[in-house]
Amino acid sequence: MSDLFVGKRVLITGGLGFIGSNLASALVNRDAKVMLLDSLLPEYGAVLENIADFERMVKLNISDLRDPHSLRYLVQNNDYIFCLAGQVSHIDSMASPMTDLAINCQSQLSLLECCRYYNPDARIVFTSTRQVYGKPEYLPVDEKHPKVPVDINGINKLAAESYYELYARVYGLKTINLRLTNTYGPRMDLRSGRKGFLNTFLGKVLREETIQIFGDGEQRRDFNYVDDVVDALIRASQLETMEGGAFNLAHPRPCSINTIVSTLKSLLDLHVDYVPFPKEIKAIDIGDYYGSSAQFEELSGWKPSTELPTGLQNTIEFFRDKPQLFEAQ
Amino acid sequence: MSDLFVGKRVLITGGLGFIGSNLASALVNRDAKVMLLDSLLPEYGAVLENIADFERMVKLNISDLRDPHSLRYLVQNNDYIFCLAGQVSHIDSMASPMTDLAINCQSQLSLLECCRYYNPDARIVFTSTRQVYGKPEYLPVDEKHPKVPVDINGINKLAAESYYELYARVYGLKTINLRLTNTYGPRMDLRSGRKGFLNTFLGKVLREETIQIFGDGEQRRDFNYVDDVVDALIRASQLETMEGGAFNLAHPRPCSINTIVSTLKSLLDLHVDYVPFPKEIKAIDIGDYYGSSAQFEELSGWKPSTELPTGLQNTIEFFRDKPQLFEAQ
Numbered sequence: 001m002s003d004l005f006v007g008k009r010v011l012i013t014g015g016l017g018f019i020g021s022n023l024a025s026a027l028v029n030r031d032a033k034v035m036l037l038d039s040l041l042p043e044y045g046a047v048l049e050n051i052a053d054f055e056r057m058v059k060l061n062i063s064d065l066r067d068p069h070s071l072r073y074l075v076q077n078n079d080y081i082f083c084l085a086g087q088v089s090h091i092d093s094m095a096s097p098m099t100d101l102a103i104n105c106q107s108q109l110s111l112l113e114c115c116r117y118y119n120p121d122a123r124i125v126f127t128s129t130r131q132v133y134g135k136p137e138y139l140p141v142d143e144k145h146p147k148v149p150v151d152i153n154g155i156n157k158l159a160a161e162s163y164y165e166l167y168a169r170v171y172g173l174k175t176i177n178l179r180l181t182n183t184y185g186p187r188m189d190l191r192s193g194r195k196g197f198l199n200t201f202l203g204k205v206l207r208e209e210t211i212q213i214f215g216d217g218e219q220r221r222d223f224n225y226v227d228d229v230v231d232a233l234i235r236a237s238q239l240e241t242m243e244g245g246a247f248n249l250a251h252p253r254p255c256s257i258n259t260i261v262s263t264l265k266s267l268l269d270l271h272v273d274y275v276p277f278p279k280e281i282k283a284i285d286i287g288d289y290y291g292s293s294a295q296f297e298e299l300s301g302w303k304p305s306t307e308l309p310t311g312l313q314n315t316i317e318f319f320r321d322k323p324q325l326f327e328a329q
Numbered sequence: 330m331s332d333l334f335v336g337k338r339v340l341i342t343g344g345l346g347f348i349g350s351n352l353a354s355a356l357v358n359r360d361a362k363v364m365l366l367d368s369l370l371p372e373y374g375a376v377l378e379n380i381a382d383f384e385r386m387v388k389l390n391i392s393d394l395r396d397p398h399s400l401r402y403l404v405q406n407n408d409y410i411f412c413l414a415g416q417v418s419h420i421d422s423m424a425s426p427m428t429d430l431a432i433n434c435q436s437q438l439s440l441l442e443c444c445r446y447y448n449p450d451a452r453i454v455f456t457s458t459r460q461v462y463g464k465p466e467y468l469p470v471d472e473k474h475p476k477v478p479v480d481i482n483g484i485n486k487l488a489a490e491s492y493y494e495l496y497a498r499v500y501g502l503k504t505i506n507l508r509l510t511n512t513y514g515p516r517m518d519l520r521s522g523r524k525g526f527l528n529t530f531l532g533k534v535l536r537e538e539t540i541q542i543f544g545d546g547e548q549r550r551d552f553n554y555v556d557d558v559v560d561a562l563i564r565a566s567q568l569e570t571m572e573g574g575a576f577n578l579a580h581p582r583p584c585s586i587n588t589i590v591s592t593l594k595s596l597l598d599l600h601v602d603y604v605p606f607p608k609e610i611k612a613i614d615i616g617d618y619y620g621s622s623a624q625f626e627e628l629s630g631w632k633p634s635t636e637l638p639t640g641l642q643n644t645i646e647f648f649r650d651k652p653q654l655f656e657a658q
Binding site: 094097098101105106109110113147149150151152155156158159162163166169170283284 | 423426427430434435438439442476478479480481484485487488491492495498499612613
């Protein structure tokens with residue numbers, strides 16, 4: 001598959017962030033001409049260190065997706081556009097709903113309008129979130145599951161998905177939505193403390209702080225290692241039909257928070273405290289969640305290949321000698 | 330029920346528009362202290378003539394919902410807030426998606442944030458639309474029907490509903506969403522030509538222009554007379570539980586476009602042309618639609634009491650001597 005990207009022009013929004021920078025690294029290795037668009041918003045996970053290894057092999061454009069004028073120019077002449085930029089913190093979306101709306105809805109709509117007029121042939125992959133489903137009514141959650149998001153982030157991401165679907169259906173743009181579940185791995189944001197519990201845990205573990213588990217720790221989630229997610233994004237961009245459909249990414253072996261903690265314990269020293277749920281987190285908590293990615297697997301041949309122990313070990317090794325990436329901001 | 334509003338402070342956003350001004354008239358008659366908020370955006374249906382009969386009995390505040398600073402002040406001290414302001418044209422939402430987003434999402438979120446901090450006890454009624462369902466999978470459409478909006482307006486209204494639901498669930502605001510179907514009656518906007526076919530028809534009929542019917546005219550819709558919708562809004566605001574639920578308004582006797590045309594023919598002279606669907610309208614057309622309002626009827630005791638022939642006759646009589654309200658802009 002790698003030769004398909006040779007000389008192709010690729011735009012990655014949120015290119016300095018966790019998944020964006022991993023995708024950039026993979027595409028640079030495939031000899032694509034990659035441009036990263038990032039606003040370097042503080043606390044959003046974007047850092048220049050994320051592209052330190054291949055900085056000279058990409059173009060970097062620092063600008064804000066909320067600025068429609070720069071976007072109009074930047075979307076042009078790209079064969080592929082990967083839309084990774086986003087406000088991803090559920091808790092931040094409740095504290096600053098207007099910011100979440102501007103980044104997760106307004107900017108996506110603006111990007112689509114720009115593509116409609118200035119680059120209608122680009123192949124566009126949008127990364128959405130399992131959060132669009134809200135509290136699971138059954139498990140594993142498939143794409144037919146009702147969509148009743150429980151926080152501003154989920155509401156806005158669902159609207160954004162619908163824009164990508166609409167622009168495919170009405171204007172013939174080539175778009176696809178991937179609903180990511182928890183993603184982890186090298187370059188993940190370990191500093192903000194508001195990006196989900198695995199990010200928080202790993203940050204604390206590396207800083208040798210005590211981990212706090214909300215509730216009994218039996219809550220289950222599924223986790224994808226970032227290399228598997230990058231593989232999914234690339235496969236999505238190659239599909240014959242890109243008609244705005246939305247597909248889950250998932251891992252077939254979900255596990256509880258307690259299981260994660262014991263896996264981490266096998267890798268390094270760890271201190272754990274069990275505490276009650278903070279009120280503002282309980283209000284938007286969705287309980288157990290794991291998804292089915294059967295639809296996307298059938299369509300694309302994708303399968304996650306990294307298991308949690310290996311993935312966590314790789315992640316810890318990546319971060320161990322980079323304290324600047326896990327020390328609290 | 331009328332005494333419940335005596336001396337109560339009521340804010341109506343979009344108060345100079347079609348439904349807003351009819352609601353204002355009803356609440357003034359119930360001795361409420363009514364403030365109308367309106368931006369008088371051209372082509373949105375708001376006109377001062379709509380409140381000519383009771384202008385001195387309401388307060389009028391001309392400002393834009395998109396301005397969060399005025400809103401912060403305006404929401405305060407109201408017992409009731411009726412959120413009627415909106416961009417309602419499906420076709421305009423496709424031509425100007427960012428405007429639709431700003432009015433239908435950003436402004437609603439802003440209003441909720443203002444209420445959360447400055448008036449958490451207000452009883453808030455939000456008017457949504459049947460457009461959140463998209464193309465019906467079955468008829469009549471009830472609230473369990475999948476929500477797959479086919480245009481920007483439907484996507485954004487669905488997101489706005491979700492905000493109203495979220496702020497009820499998470500912050501305890503008292504909110505309810507009513508999903509309106511086609512509404513008609515005195516003060517409806519007959520001038521823009523982009524507000525649905527009944528508005529377009531009545532405008533043309535009164536201007537003695539030829540009506541154009543897209544397709545075969547067998548497409549069915551349900552229609553509520555505005556007095557029935559005002560009754561529903563008032564009942565909604567009185568419900569014991571206002572927990573963000575969304576309920577259909579509907580009419581139990583849907584009818585085809587051809588039926589409407591023959592009803593109109595019985596009332597006045599009429600010229601009709603059958604033409605193919607214009608491409609931009611076909612792209613977002615939803616085919617037959619009619620809903621079930623059984624849930625809201627059970628909850629509130631509401632029932633639409635006006636049949637189409639009576640409603641149309643009242644409407645035509647209202648407009649007949651007011652050419653300034655139906656001459657094209």
